Structures are given as C-alpha cells and as structure tokens.
Amino acid sequence: MFLSLRTLLRVIGFRHARTLGSWLGDLQFWFGWRERQRLQREIAQVLGRPSHDPSVRALLLQAYRVNNGAVMEVMAMFDQRQDESTLAARCELGGLEHLRAAMSQGRGAIVLATHMGNASLAMVRLAQEGWPVSLLYRKARMMSTGFFQTGLEHYGIQAILANGGIRAYGQMLAALKQGRVLFLMMDQGLRKAEDGVTQRFLGKDVPMPAGPAQLARVSRSPVLPMVAVGAEPVWRFEIQPQLTIGQGTLEADVDFLTRLTEAQVLQHPELWSWHHRRWRKFPMAATD
Numbered sequence: 001m002f003l004s005l006r007t008l009l010r011v012i013g014f015r016h017a018r019t020l021g022s023w024l025g026d027l028q029f030w031f032g033w034r035e036r037q038r039l040q041r042e043i044a045q046v047l048g049r050p051s052h053d054p055s056v057r058a059l060l061l062q063a064y065r066v067n068n069g070a071v072m073e074v075m076a077m078f079d080q081r082q083d084e085s086t087l088a089a090r091c092e093l094g095g096l097e098h099l100r101a102a103m104s105q106g107r108g109a110i111v112l113a114t115h116m117g118n119a120s121l122a123m124v125r126l127a128q129e130g131w132p133v134s135l136l137y138r139k140a141r142m143m144s145t146g147f148f149q150t151g152l153e154h155y156g157i158q159a160i161l162a163n164g165g166i167r168a169y170g171q172m173l174a175a176l177k178q179g180r181v182l183f184l185m186m187d188q189g190l191r192k193a194e195d196g197v198t199q200r201f202l203g204k205d206v207p208m209p210a211g212p213a214q215l216a217r218v219s220r221s222p223v224l225p226m227v228a229v230g231a232e233p234v235w236r237f238e239i240q241p242q243l244t245i246g247q248g249t250l251e252a253d254v255d256f257l258t259r260l261t262e263a264q265v266l267q268h269p270e271l272w273s274w275h276h277r278r279w280r281k282f283p284m285a286a287t288d
Helices: 002-012 014-031 033-047 054-079 084-088 096-103 119-128 147-154 166-177 211-219 250-267
Strands: 091-094 109-113 133-137 158-161 181-185 197-201 204-208 223-230 235-239
Touching (some): 002 014, 033 054, 054 119, 091 119, 119 235, 166 211, 211 250
Parallel strands (some): 133 158, 133 181
16 A cells, blocks of 8 residues: 555645645545544544534544645655745745744754644755754554664754654663754653553543653653644644743643643644544543
8 A cells, every 4th residue: 555655646746735635635535434433432522522523523524634635745855856936835934933033042942833734844845944952752553674774864854763662761861961852742641551651631541651751851851842723734833932831740740731632633623633643542531
C-alpha cells in the first residue's frame, strides 16, 4: 500500500496530495462504517451531545478528510524535496514572537503540537526560515525504513527516532543544549501502560507520555504549545506563549499538559485525528 501510494503521489505531485487524502478519508469513513459508528458514539459522549447528533457525524467526516489529507501531504513532502515557495503557500504560522522570546533564554525550546492537520509542514517552514529544528518521530508501520529520516534531512531537520529509547532522550537533551527548536507531540496514548502516566484524556484512560514534561524539567527549556486553528484554504497554526511547568511533581506536569492538549482538541475537534489507533483502541472510561 505504501509503495502504491508513493508512486501515485509522485505522479500527481504535492499540490494534489491533500485532495487525494481527502478522497481516501471519504472512502475510509463510508466503508469503515462499524468503526465510524463507534467513533461517533464516543465523540458524542466526549462533547456531551446526543449519540445520533448529525453535527458529530459531520465533524468526524471532516476529521477523516483533514487528517488523511495531511498524511498524503507528509508522504509527498518527505518522499521528495518540495519547492520552498510551494510549501510556504500552504501554511500560515503565527506566534513567532513567542518562539523568539523563548529562544532568547539560551536553552532551546520545546514546541508541543498535536495530530491536527499537517503540523510537520509548520516545522518545515521554520527550518526553511533558518530556525534550527529537531523533530521526534515514531517509525510508522506502513512507511519504508528510513523514510522519515531521509525526508526530514531534505529540509535540514534533525530527525530523532523515538523508538531509540534512552538514546533518543539523550539526543533531545543535546538538541536543546545546542539551542535548537525541538518538536514533540503527546496527544496519542502509548502502546504499553507502564511506559506512560495514565490520564483521563478525551473520555478514555490513556497512558500518556511523560517524556515532554520530564525533558522540560531536566533541561529547564521553555515549552510552547502549537495549535491548529484552521485547515482551509491553507493550514493555519499558532505558537502560543511559554508555559509554566516544573514547579510540582512530574505527575502534576503530565496532567497539566494533558489537560492543555485536551482543551486544544475540544476547541477544534473537526481537525483532530479521532481515528488514529492510539486513541480509538482504548475503551471509554466508566463515568463516575
């Protein structure tokens, strides 16, 4: 499947990758009806709406389109280096004044994003504008070996493989000490409960990664959320002001970041990847 999609994307080009992904999102929505119906019920519960509310169905369809479109763009973008002006025209990134203020402290900066649209494009934009960017990524099952590593290097981004364990942690610390912008995500549960801190996240008890909070505590680097605020006609992201963490326990910091991430998703639920396996695989938590 990966090789077929990559070949197709090379034929149609980056400019049409998102349209292809949107069509695939429609197909996944309509043919995966059992999963779609379950997700609709769960989202309705999270949002406090009736289980058959038509707005929930519309929201989920949009989420399929937005995020499948983002996946196709990422594949095209990292498979072959794209023209700088083409990428710049597809993404608006605000809040750079917050990033400049954080970087002036001399300890790098942790940018905490979510799986809402093509957030990787925002990091590519930063790298193209001369910011030293490092990105933590997980090896995807469908991608060929080295796909992300090589693709990120096309744009001068340091790629750090999360599957590397303690080695990845050391690379992240080193990147921050070198004054780099480190791009992380923490809005999807981990495979094993013992690898994270269990939190109530969007109605489910999910093992959330403690890495971002632990990294910020050890490095004393500023943490800035980056939120998606729009998908049409171009991706729109905002870097928000620096957070205050590290004044309590690690568990309290993880809870704080989880609540913040949850609020970002609920602000624009149509942009979040509800159908990503690391949220949908967990059952809804029992209500108190």
